[in-house]
Amino acid sequence: MTAYWPSLAGGMLIGLSAVMLLLLNGRVAGISGILGRLAQGVQTTTNAAFVSGLLLGPLLFRLVAGTWPPVTITASLPVIALAGLLVGFGTRMGSGCTSGHGIIGLARFSPRSAAAVATFLLAGIATVTLMRLVAA
Secondary structure, eight states: OGGGHHHHHHHHHHHHHHHHHHHHHOOOOOHHHHHHHHHHTSSHHHHHHHHHHHHHHHHHHHHHHSSOOOOOOOSOHHHHHHHHHHHHHHHHHTTSOHIIIIIIIHHTTOHHHHHHHHHHHHHHHHHHHHHHHHHO
16 A cells, blocks of 8 residues: 555645645646746746646655655657657647646536546557557
């Protein structure tokens, strides 16, 4: 069970930060939107604080756990870059990202977010299935 504590704590902190942003600022915690507004210079203080909190997460983990969070990346740099571009394209096409639709959108019973999350999940399942068939 102890292997699940970091994930549980992280999920709780994500939920808490999303709720606080919504209650205190009336903004949905969609990371793509927050980064986009930060890049445009809109609500710079709030958006910079939110992004800083995301970037400081691993440091907080190290302080609490005494070690860095385990990260394993087996893909090559070109594959990672392509994946990043596809995610950016998908967030623009889907009018939001998994954090905005999945965390806040579903909690607000948004039909658009329910459709987006279903699409994210189905695309993920199809991708994993295809990759496993290709690798076999």
